[in-house]
Amino acid sequence: MSPRKNTSDTLNEEYYQISQGILGSFNKYRPPLDLFAFKEDVARVVPYYKTGDRLSNEQVEELARLTSEGLIFVSRADHSVYVKHISYQLDLVLVDRNLVEREIADIFTQALTRRLEEFFAQPVAVVFEKLWVDMMVLTEYLYKDISRTRALVRRLHTEHSLENHSLNCGYLGLALLAKLKADNFTEKVPRKTFDRLAAGLFLHDMGMSKVPAFIREKAKPLAPDERTKVNAHTKSGYEMLARLDLKFAEVEQCVTEHHERANGSGYPLKSTKQGFAGRLCALVDSFCAMTVKRPYAEAKPMLKAAAELGADPGYDKVMAKALQVLLVVDLKLKP
Secondary structure: OOHHHHOOHHHHHHHEEHHHHHHHHHHOOOOOOOEEEEEOOEEEEEEEOOOOOOOOOHHHHHHHHHHHOOOOOHHHHHHHHHHHHHHHHHHHHHOOOOOOOOHHHHHHHHHHHHHHHHHHEEEOOOHHHHHHHHHHHHHHHHOOHHHHHHHHOOOOOEEOHHHHHHHHHHHHHHHHHHOOOOOOEEEEEEEOHHHHHHHHHHHHOHHHOOOOOHHOOOOOOHHHHHHHHHHHHHHHHHHHHHHHHOOOOHHHHHHHHHEOOOOEEEEEOOOOOOOOOOOOOOOHHHHHHHHHHEOOOOOOOOOHHHHHHHHOOOOHHHHHHHHHHOOOOHOOHHH
């Protein structure tokens, strides 16, 4: 039995156990953070390795053995270092049984925000492939238990940037999907559909990467030619899909329809024929834009933003209601 299961709560609060998979991701001789060993004879954790030192070959073998026995721990005080390390090898969250849900949510947030930033800076296939791999790690994690989206939406970014907005929309869109399809989720949403919806939600604004940063970040009203460039981002995003081999209906709807409105307003087509993914993405795109600090506007309270969208005829009424329920019931926000 792991010592974590039969020692005091203090051990659980101050340390968490690392797995062999995690240990294997560390530098063999110079792990990136302090390690601690559980001494069974005195029932307490003691220092084993200090960052900056070098392990001998004998210590490397001993460390592997102790880890396999469940006796090696990391301090929760080093959580930020641990999160950063695993965020570069995101599939490790699927094999480490010692991470708790909030820690995994931190890791996904750091990893995906960085991957999105890299992709928007250089939106080419070789960079996209790394982002896609990490998005699929997320969907595998969530598809096993869709309620895990609740921890993600508690970690939405509060400052606007293209990558922050995209991550927020991905998280919130998947949480809202979970709310809309709560009963028998995996029967209602096939895995491939889930993967493609997730990709569409995270990438809906990728056409904005073609808009100059000074326009995206402008604090004053846009000039007519600048507004034209911004409005063209749905078309630019659609053109990028073929180059990235992302010609799936769910992704296309998110990219091309998130500025369409149910009452025929919006752009680019002023159409009332939004698909499910398009309606979902339109709602979360507006909500996530309204609830963060932007160069030209302060953030609105979440419940106020959700109420405004619920009263707007341009948005799907069922989805808007589900969003309000998500905020009140899952996030426990109070008016």
